[in-house]
Amino acid sequence: MGSQDSYEPGADLPRGVDVEAVEALARVAKLPQTPAQAAANVERLNSFLEFVDGWEGLGLAFSFEDGEFGYAPSIAQFRPEWDRATGLNKGRVVDSQPDVDGV
Amino acid sequence: MASERPHWLDLAGAARALRGGELSSRELIADTLAWIEETDPGIRAWTEVTADSALAAAEQADRDFAAGIDRGPLQGLGFGVKDVIAVADVPMRAGSRVTGDFTPREDAVVVANLRRAGGICLGKTVTHEFAFGSSSPPARNPWDGRSVPGGSSGGSAAAVAAGQAVAALGTDNCCSVRNPAALNGVCGIRPTFGRVSTTGVVPASLGLDTVGPICRTVADVATLLTAMSSFDPADPRSSRAAVPDFAALAEGAESGLDGMRVGVPENFFFDHLEADVARSMDEALETLRGLGASLHPVTLPHAEHALPAFFVLDVAEEAALQYDHLRHKPGGLGEDVQGWAEVGSMILAVDYIRANQMRALILRDWEAAFEEVDLIVTPATAATAKAPVDHPIFIEVDYPDGYREDIVFAYGRFLIPVSMAGLPGLVVPCGADRDGLPIGMQLVAPAFDEATALRVGAAFEATRPPYAPPPPLAAAA
Numbered sequence: 001m002g003s004q005d006s007y008e009p010g011a012d013l014p015r016g017v018d019v020e021a022v023e024a025l026a027r028v029a030k031l032p033q034t035p036a037q038a039a040a041n042v043e044r045l046n047s048f049l050e051f052v053d054g055w056e057g058l059g060l061a062f063s064f065e066d067g068e069f070g071y072a073p074s075i076a077q078f079r080p081e082w083d084r085a086t087g088l089n090k091g092r093v094v095d096s097q098p099d100v101d102g103v
Numbered sequence: 104m105a106s107e108r109p110h111w112l113d114l115a116g117a118a119r120a121l122r123g124g125e126l127s128s129r130e131l132i133a134d135t136l137a138w139i140e141e142t143d144p145g146i147r148a149w150t151e152v153t154a155d156s157a158l159a160a161a162e163q164a165d166r167d168f169a170a171g172i173d174r175g176p177l178q179g180l181g182f183g184v185k186d187v188i189a190v191a192d193v194p195m196r197a198g199s200r201v202t203g204d205f206t207p208r209e210d211a212v213v214v215a216n217l218r219r220a221g222g223i224c225l226g227k228t229v230t231h232e233f234a235f236g237s238s239s240p241p242a243r244n245p246w247d248g249r250s251v252p253g254g255s256s257g258g259s260a261a262a263v264a265a266g267q268a269v270a271a272l273g274t275d276n277c278c279s280v281r282n283p284a285a286l287n288g289v290c291g292i293r294p295t296f297g298r299v300s301t302t303g304v305v306p307a308s309l310g311l312d313t314v315g316p317i318c319r320t321v322a323d324v325a326t327l328l329t330a331m332s333s334f335d336p337a338d339p340r341s342s343r344a345a346v347p348d349f350a351a352l353a354e355g356a357e358s359g360l361d362g363m364r365v366g367v368p369e370n371f372f373f374d375h376l377e378a379d380v381a382r383s384m385d386e387a388l389e390t391l392r393g394l395g396a397s398l399h400p401v402t403l404p405h406a407e408h409a410l411p412a413f414f415v416l417d418v419a420e421e422a423a424l425q426y427d428h429l430r431h432k433p434g435g436l437g438e439d440v441q442g443w444a445e446v447g448s449m450i451l452a453v454d455y456i457r458a459n460q461m462r463a464l465i466l467r468d469w470e471a472a473f474e475e476v477d478l479i480v481t482p483a484t485a486a487t488a489k490a491p492v493d494h495p496i497f498i499e500v501d502y503p504d505g506y507r508e509d510i511v512f513a514y515g516r517f518l519i520p521v522s523m524a525g526l527p528g529l530v531v532p533c534g535a536d537r538d539g540l541p542i543g544m545q546l547v548a549p550a551f552d553e554a555t556a557l558r559v560g561a562a563f564e565a566t567r568p569p570y571a572p573p574p575p576l577a578a579a580a
Contacts, residue, residue: 030430031429044445048414048415074462075525
């Protein structure tokens with residue numbers, strides 16, 4: 001695990017948890033946990049962290065380059081009700097039930 | 104023969120028989136209940152069978168028919184309900200010990216809609232605990248009586264495949280209508296997110312849950328979906344999009360698929376398949392081409408990130424919903440749900456938000472693809488129902504290319520990218536493996552365009568033999 005003394009800007013720091021870290025997280029989450037559960041959770045949580053480390057470079061976070069800034073939106077911004085979703089009804093449906101507000 | 108008994112009629116056939124006076128609703132429901140009693144000790148698809156109320160409703164339906172009263176397309180027909188969907192005055196345990204003897208006072212909106220269309224509730228079907236898993240113990244796959252029926256709507260799919268119900272409701276937040284439909288050789292649709300009300304449904308994931316029908320034919324799925332769908336002001340996820348007559352739109356299968364542009368993903372969706380699944384998909388694509396559809400390669404660049412993002416979202420949301428159970432009912436949850444929820448309690452907020460950003464990128468990919476094609480075809484699952492019911496978790500699948508994965512991923516890998524985008528996905532049977540276990544194909548349509556998936560599914564289905572009962576049940580007759 002990285003420490004303040006060893007930190008270097010831009011370094012590819014290792015990400016992961018051990019039993020001690022999982023026990024600390026469980027205290028933060030007020031989660032009762034036996035030693036066996038903590039050990040199992042180390043394995044599960046590390047597999048999740050490995051997953052999300054695969055998202056580097058996909059443009060989720062801010063970028064400010066060449067006069068433009070970018071980020072990925074959240075799915076929540078596509079709601080309500082998928083109004084902006086491609087193919088909304090596509091004009092190919094027939095109304096067999098009353099439409100609530102004319103959408 | 105077993106297949107000549109009324110409970111094996113499909114919904115359309117049973118409706119014709121009822122309306123033509125060849126069969127009474129009481130005869131149909133009584134025969135169905137008798138078949139459940141006869142076969143369910145081996146399949147274990149039901150948690151509650153509401154025989155008395157079902158028979159009373161059937162007698163009322165017969166009186167209505169005699170009086171010329173038409174209550175809707177489901178009049179006199181029975182349906183099963185997954186045990187995370189409320190049915191008034193019937194215990195709802197959600198597959199868990201922690202729910203105790205909870206009995207809802209009111210129907211879920213989707214159940215009320217089916218009753219309004221004349222449907223008769225037969226009872227509650229087995230779910231994986233809190234709809235959070237893909238084995239659905241203790242239900243068994245009727246095709247061999249040994250394998251899992253998939254999940255989490257495993258009881259609903261097993262019951263429909265076994266002829267115990269002409270239709271059943273499932274829920275699908277990850278893949279829980281579609282993977283059981285595929286593994287049991289029946290049809291099921293995950294509707295567009297928001298198409299069907301989730302009021303009265305125990306949530307598995309606040310941002311992904313849908314309710315979908317499982318039936319033995321595409322036309323029956325279309326009929327159920329029309330009856331189920333409605334705008335629900337009490338459900339913040341409910342859409343105001345107009346509800347079409349899906350059954351009418353799915354018709355015309357005999358005219359083929361001329362002009363239909365079908366996308367075939369070049370990346371991710373055809374990777375690491377069992378040999379029989381790969382063969383069946385090749386044959387299915389050729390069938391679609393033979394029906395007049397044109398096949399076009401499409402790419403969905405973020406699909407590979409869907410499964411990790413789904414797990415981050417799903418376990419965190421499950422942890423939030425199980426917050427009190429984790430703290431105050433130790434040992435109450437099953438081992439797998441408990442473990443996932445514990446990890447969900449430790450997911451960082453930043454990773455949860457990044458997973459929601461990933462959903463937007465996945466949806467953009469699908470939208471871009473649908474600029475070029477009308478529909479996209481994928482396998483439903485990478486493997487058939489391999490996991491034995493007595494040890495259904497942590498089983499690994501080996502593929503011909505040397506790849507190995509947990510069976511949970513094999514059953515969800517191609518379905519989750521659709522769920523993450525909130526799109527509709529229809530599963531139709533497209534073959535069987537060398538052991539006779541079913542193989543399914545997924546048809547993905549743009550948001551709120553379930554009709555296109557149903558039309559293509561109906562055309563494909565028309566090229567195949569009609570549904571035949573699983574051999575163990577045919578032999579038992």
